[in-house]
Amino acid sequence: MRKKGIAASKGYAIGHVVIKEDSEVKIVETIIADIEAEKGRLKEAVINSKEQLEKIKEKAEKDLGAEKAAVFESHMMLLEDPEFTGAVEMNIESSKINAEKALMDVVSMYMGIFASMEDEYMRERAADVKDVGNRILANLTGNIGAGLDNLNENTIIVAHDLTPSDTAQLDKNKVIGFLTNIGGRTSHSAIMARTLEIPAVVGLKDITKCIKNGDLVILDGEEGIAIINPDETLISEYKQKKEVYEKEKEELKKLINIETVTKSGKRIEVCGNIGKAEDIHQVLENGGDGVGLFRTEFLYMDREEMPTEEEQFESYKYVAEKSNPKPIVIRTLDIGGDKKLPYLPLPEEMNPFLGYRAIRLCLDKKDIFKIQLRALLRASAYGNIKIMFPMISSLEEFLAAKEVLSECMEELKEEGKEFNKDLEVGMMVEIPAAAICADELAKYVDFFSIGTNDLIQYTLAADRMNEKVSYLYKPNHPAVLRLIKMTIDAAHKEGKWCGMCGEVAGDESMIPILVEYGLDEFSMSATSILKAKQIIMNN
Secondary structure (H helix, E strand, O other): OEEEOEEEEOOEEEEEEEEOOOOOOOOOOOEOOOHHHHHHHHHHHHHHHHHHHHHHHHHHHHHHOHHHHHHHHHHHHHHHOHHHHHHHHHHHHHHOEOHHHHHHHHHHHHHHHHHOOOOHHHHHOHHHHHHHHHHHHHHHHOOOOOOOOOOOOOEEEEEOOOOHHHHHOOOOOOEEEEEEOOOOOOOHHHHHHHHHOOOEEEOOOOHHHHOOOOOEEEEEOOOOEEEEOOOHHHHHHHHHHHHHHHHHHHHHHOOOOOOOEOOOOOEOEEEEEEOOHHHHHHHHHOOOOOEEEEEHHHHOOOOOOOOOHHHHHHHHHHHHHHHOOOEEEEEOOOOEOOEOEOOEOOOOOOOHHHOOEHHHHHHHOHHHHHHHHHHHHHHHHHOEEEEEEOOOOOHHHHHHHHHHHHHHHHHHHHHOOOOOOOOOEEEEEOOHHHHHOHHHHOOOOOEEEEOHHHHHHHHHOOOOOOOOOHHHOOOOOHHHHHHHHHHHHHHHHOOOEEEEOOHHHHOOOOHHHHHHHOOOEEEEOHHHHHHHHHHHHOO
8 A cells, every 4th residue: 555645854774663552641621629629630740741851852952963962942932931830720710620621722722823824834733732731631640541652673663743852852773754734844743854864754644644664664764655564576666775875975075165166157055944043063064055045934933022132142143153154044034914923912804915914014013023133233243244125026115224223233333342344135036026126126225135935825826725726826937937937047147046945946847947047145044955956966
């Protein structure tokens, strides 16, 4: 039997199945008399959960590195968050119900908020909340469940889902891959699998029902396929594929410190996209030429108040120093519409993709915008920072954003604070109007960065998250290709450089086309960098 899912982590594995059974705890609502005792049970479960997470974090730091283990810091922050635990306590008090039911009510609410977000990365954070909630619940009920220890070698884990905690505890010497019913490429488990270099296929829908313990399975992390109980011919074929893949992976490592130059002699920068400061390490370890997109909105999320100028400064400074002299392109706050912050009330909108978000919100709320710009400018004294404005649709918007930046420069001058007065300022080209007017915009910007995720869906009127119309979402559609080419040509005509930071930049089938069009910089997930360098150097 052959099952198709989502290729979450590359590679091949041939091994025997161990199904991770999820011990489902049935929550029964109980009216309680002693509220303080129930709150005490909750507090004890939270303390035990923190102790368990500390141990998991230690193992993750050893096996995955500090930056990947940071996910467990966010889990512990949730446990320590008075808003989260306070909401559970309040539910116990107001409804006079047991801690288990009060907890899962709050967890469900938090998960609903994350799951409704358009951004795939943020949607996947619902799994973190679920992971923390289930851990507290297990400690409340005493139903800790079976772990993934005492496994044999060449084990492939099959589960409905794997939490970040599960994935971090996998023994790489025994577990050679995993398959799940649900999940996506940006889930923490998928990210950790890529870091551990364990192949994984997720989103297989009902793999737990189609397979049993001990079955032999081929896991194809390139195509996103699981083959259950294959014949000898297929096993032999995949053994060869695995051998070739391992050799290619070793060969790619030779490119880590090599400049990326095309056959025609053009030097191209291959950079990484990051969501938090610690991600810079993986970019550099994979031979990245810097950062082509720092998504700063993640500094604003998973918290109850706006990050201060000092907090942001420290984060931007950290990346700048670690990467220096390599460039760091930092996108200003891209929030609003469907990506909401609990401490920033925003109006409900009929079309959040086309609404009050990104630069539109920042120009309206200059107090928030200026805090970020001041932090960015101050950090620019410590490295090669470039500032990029998102969702620009007209020259007027870009100039208005630059005007606010100039105001911040004047303030910092008066305060005697250092910053790079000559830092480059560019914009995202993700709205068709910007691509069409790129010849005019190129006169005023220092660079363009094409955001293909939005550019494609706006151009083709196809929501990439909607399965019913996903067949229309085509990066190689002639209209999309023309807008990309127009943008690159417009930049070059004015002597400016043009990069790309959308998913298409790491698409192996699209890279040769983009090289032909003259794209100057590619930015993608860190694990795609070396393969992209190889393809570019062969074109």
